[in-house]
Amino acid sequence: MAKVVCVLYDDPVTGYPKSYARDDVPKLERYPDGQSLPSPKGIDFQPGQLLGSVSGALGLRKFLEGNGHKLVVTSDKDGPDSVLERELPDADIVISQPFWPAYMTAARIAKSPKLKLIVTAGIGSDHTDLQAAMERGITVAEVTYCNSISVAEHVVMMILSLVRNYIPSYQWVIDRGWNIADCVARSYDLEGMAVGTVAAGRIGLGVLRRLKPFDVKLHYTDRHRLSPDIERELGLTFHANVESLVRVCDVVTINCPLHPETEHLFNEALLGKMKRGAYIVNTARGKICDRDAIARALESGRLAGYAGDVWFPQPPPQDHPWRTMPHHGMTPHISGTSLSAQARYAAGTREILECWFEGRPIRNEYLVVDAGKLAGVGAHSYSAGNATGGSDEAARFKRG
Numbered sequence: 001m002a003k004v005v006c007v008l009y010d011d012p013v014t015g016y017p018k019s020y021a022r023d024d025v026p027k028l029e030r031y032p033d034g035q036s037l038p039s040p041k042g043i044d045f046q047p048g049q050l051l052g053s054v055s056g057a058l059g060l061r062k063f064l065e066g067n068g069h070k071l072v073v074t075s076d077k078d079g080p081d082s083v084l085e086r087e088l089p090d091a092d093i094v095i096s097q098p099f100w101p102a103y104m105t106a107a108r109i110a111k112s113p114k115l116k117l118i119v120t121a122g123i124g125s126d127h128t129d130l131q132a133a134m135e136r137g138i139t140v141a142e143v144t145y146c147n148s149i150s151v152a153e154h155v156v157m158m159i160l161s162l163v164r165n166y167i168p169s170y171q172w173v174i175d176r177g178w179n180i181a182d183c184v185a186r187s188y189d190l191e192g193m194a195v196g197t198v199a200a201g202r203i204g205l206g207v208l209r210r211l212k213p214f215d216v217k218l219h220y221t222d223r224h225r226l227s228p229d230i231e232r233e234l235g236l237t238f239h240a241n242v243e244s245l246v247r248v249c250d251v252v253t254i255n256c257p258l259h260p261e262t263e264h265l266f267n268e269a270l271l272g273k274m275k276r277g278a279y280i281v282n283t284a285r286g287k288i289c290d291r292d293a294i295a296r297a298l299e300s301g302r303l304a305g306y307a308g309d310v311w312f313p314q315p316p317p318q319d320h321p322w323r324t325m326p327h328h329g330m331t332p333h334i335s336g337t338s339l340s341a342q343a344r345y346a347a348g349t350r351e352i353l354e355c356w357f358e359g360r361p362i363r364n365e366y367l368v369v370d371a372g373k374l375a376g377v378g379a380h381s382y383s384a385g386n387a388t389g390g391s392d393e394a395a396r397f398k399r400g
């Protein structure tokens with residue numbers, strides 16, 4: 001029997017919900033590219049329930065305990081005295097969501113001699129030292145596509161919010177004002193702007209498709225080029241590298257995974273090549289951007305706005321400059337954990353666990369690392385190495 005350690009974010013401060021704003025979530029048939037939705041043998045939750053917080057337990061408690069496994073659920077994940085650190089020595093499986101990641105560094109992997117499987121309940125396994133997982137023969141899996149469209153919707157929302165100056169205008173209402181000039185002095189139309197995505201994978205392509213009706217000029221860069229049919233249909237301009245893309249774009253949205261190749265890709269030098277007054281929306285990973293260079297670019301006016309929901313580390317310390325830099329539209333990491341998305345990745349996590357316990361192969365598209373090397377989506381979209389460096393700073397959040 002296995003010991004499963006599941007690291008989840010805290011319940012709402014008002015307690016675990018007793019009711020919800022809506023009675024159901026739409027039932028999807030397939031993902032946009034035809035990939036099938038998670039298909040576990042069963043689920044023990046109602047889609048639309050809060051599953052990603054501690055009391056929700058990803059809907060796994062009945063399934064795991066009913067099959068004789070031990071389930072430990074905690075939000076206490078950072079620092080040497082955390083519950084996670086205490087539970088690792090005899091853990092077989094660790095599950096966490098990127099929103100509240102269990103940073104599985106090489107040191108933690110070394111403290112977990114029984115660990116065989118690390119599941120990302122979501123997409124993006126950069127919080128695990130993939131190099132260390134490969135060297136130890138640990139399987140790493142994520143629930144590919146589960147929340148890609150959730151994020152694409154969030155990206156469109158954030159682009160419009162920044163360009164149209166929504167958040168400061170909303171604030172004037174809360175402050176009982178009617179300060180139209182203050183609101184519009186930084187407000188533009190998106191129509192006609194050049195919008196580019198760094199990566200046109202599931203999220204990036206979803207963003208391009210959603211932006212097409214806004215009559216913008218669409219640009220992208222990626223390691224693999226999209227088909228000529230898609231390029232034609234969306235009127236895309238391909239750039240062989242990110243420098244070429246940022247030189248011409250008014251809005252840049254970042255949609256690539258964090259891996260050694262993309263860590264701090266948006267540094268002082270790249271920001272210096274962007275158009276003055278460009279906007280960045282980064283819902284991919286905080287560490288793809290140089291934290292202080294972004295804050296400086298907003299202060300100098302190089303960037304007109306920066307929004308996103310991803311930080312490094314997570315949770316970020318109270319004094320993280322992105323909390324207070326000018327012209328930002330940051331949220332905590334929420335775009336991929338809408339109630340709609342939670343139902344999909346909870347079911348996907350259950351599917352991965354069912355396969356694991358029954359000795360059936362995990363879907364190739366869910367694999368990041370397997371049998372000592374990058375596999376599945378990992379082999380396509382990641383590069384070998386480690387991107388968890390500095391994650392121990394997350395422990396500072398607790399100390400205020």
Ligand code: NDP
Nearest residue numbers: 123124148199201202203222223224256257284336380381
């Ligand atoms: P996909 O695997 O579908 O797409 C990733 C794309 O990034 C691929 O097309 C890949 O290229 C491309 N890519 C990788 N490295 C580079 C590079 N150096 N330069 C340009 N392109 C690159 O994943 P998703 O679109 O579903 O998700 C992307 C990322 O978004 C995740 O890894 C995660 O970090 C983040 N995410 C954030 C969420 C949130 O809640 N904010 C939720 C879900 C994901 P190719 O495969 O062609 O080599």
